[in-house]
Amino acid sequence: xxxxxxxxxxxxxxxxxxxxxxxxxxxxxxxxxxxxxxxxxxxxxxxxxxxxxxxxxxxxxxxxxxxxxxxxxxxxxxxxxxxxxxxxxxxxxxxxxxxxxxxxxxxxxxxxxxxxxxxxxxxxxxxxxxxxxxxxxxxxxxxxxxxxxxxxxxxxxxxxxxxxxxxxxxxxxxxxxxxxxxxxxxxxxxxxxxxxxxxxxxxxxxxxxxxxxxxxxxxxxxxxxx
Numbered sequence: 001x002x003x004x005x006x007x008x009x010x011x012x013x014x015x016x017x018x019x020x021x022x023x024x025x026x027x028x029x030x031x032x033x034x035x036x037x038x039x040x041x042x043x044x045x046x047x048x049x050x051x052x053x054x055x056x057x058x059x060x061x062x063x064x065x066x067x068x069x070x071x072x073x074x075x076x077x078x079x080x081x082x083x084x085x086x087x088x089x090x091x092x093x094x095x096x097x098x099x100x101x102x103x104x105x106x107x108x109x110x111x112x113x114x115x116x117x118x119x120x121x122x123x124x125x126x127x128x129x130x131x132x133x134x135x136x137x138x139x140x141x142x143x144x145x146x147x148x149x150x151x152x153x154x155x156x157x158x159x160x161x162x163x164x165x166x167x168x169x170x171x172x173x174x175x176x177x178x179x180x181x182x183x184x185x186x187x188x189x190x191x192x193x194x195x196x197x198x199x200x201x202x203x204x205x206x207x208x209x210x211x212x213x214x215x216x217x218x219x220x221x222x223x224x225x226x
Contacts, residue, residue, distance in 0.1 A: 083206055086114045091213060100221045107214060111190060119171060119191035121163045124218070127185050137162055141176075141187065150177045150207035153200035163189040173198040177211040181219035188214060 022028055029035060090110045097103040104122060111117040125134050140158050144151060152175045159176070160168035171191040175198050179186040188211065192198060 086110075087206070087210065087213075090114065090210075094213065094217045097217070097221060100218065103217050103221045107188075115190075117190045118193050119164055119167055119174075119189075121189045121191070122179075122186060123163060123189070124179065124184055124186035126183060128183075144176060144187070145178060145185075148178055148180070150175060150204040150211065151200075152176075152198040152202050152204065152207075154195070160191075163187065164191055167191070175207060177207050177214075179211055179215045179218065181215045184215070184218050184222060 090107075093106045093110060094103060097106050107122070108120045111120045125138075130138070138145070140156075140162060153173060155171070155174050155176065157168070160171050160174065163176075164171055170193055172193055172195040174189060174191040177188040177190075179188055190198075
């Protein structure tokens with residue numbers, strides 16, 4: 001009885017020593033290949049498998065994960081290519097626009113047709129010519145203008161009502177893109193009836209580029225003689 005107790009208490013120390021030795025000698029099983037076939041490990045479905053079989057199963061599982069990740073990256077790359085092509089086509093269409101009204105019409109049509117936007121609204125103002133009503137409205141977007149970058153997700157009710165009017169209740173998620181040039185500032189709002197369409201953690205690099213493009217084109221189209 002005493003001997004069994006002593007063996008049990010010594011087992012953790014022995015296991016630690018074996019583990020330490022194998023870690024320090026990773027080529028151990030190269031010198032003792034026969035042991036790989038003799039070692040047995042419990043299987044999740046009962047019974048046991050050899051160490052080589054266990055390693056092979058682990059490698060297959062890891063390979064499947066890598067293949068899935070590669071497929072995800074390829075899909076993301078394909079989606080990005082499509083996004084860039086759509087932005088390119090929008091750029092060409094905007095460049096052909098000769099007036100402010102044409103720019104606004106092309107922008108709305110492209111966002112609906114090419115980017116599947118449910119709702120599109122633009123709110124533009126001239127900072128140097130703000131009236132009392134516009135100054136009051138801007139206060140609802142003060143933090144947004146200070147950050148000067150797109151924001152996505154579930155927007156405050158006040159902002160939705162200002163931008164989308166009677167359609168505000170239909171908007172479940174939205175994107176706000178700041179517009180800013182030398183003479184014009186504003187917001188481009190894209191709304192969706194899908195709550196999952198625009199999320200707070202989504203990337204905004206594309207939206208920032210879109211905002212810069214639209215801002216520049218609005219500035220050019222609003223110049224006298226344009």
